[in-house]
Amino acid sequence: MMKEQERDKIVYMDKHIHIARSKRGWGITILPDGIRLDNFHGFSHIHLTLDGDHHHIKYDNADEIIVFLLNHIDKNKGIDIEKLKKELFL
DSSP, rough: OOEEEEEEEEEEEEEEEEEEETTEEEEEEEETTTTEETTSSSEEEEETTTOOOEBBSSSSOOHHHHHHHHHHHHHTTTTOOHHHHHHHHH
């Protein structure tokens, strides 16, 4: 059985931001950085690496996070991991 899912993609500067929304929650992936934000475990968090390690984040709404990410990319001319951590982590 296929899951119902809505998918969008935003290309901004050299970043491809993929957004997926379903009944289970939402997920946002930033490529080529390989950063993933989602709430599939019941709380909003960010994966900065592929090892499954995740950190709780301030924002709970996918739309707020997308606006935040676009502003971050614009202000920093890309993704600055250290600034991103300071701005997002609880």
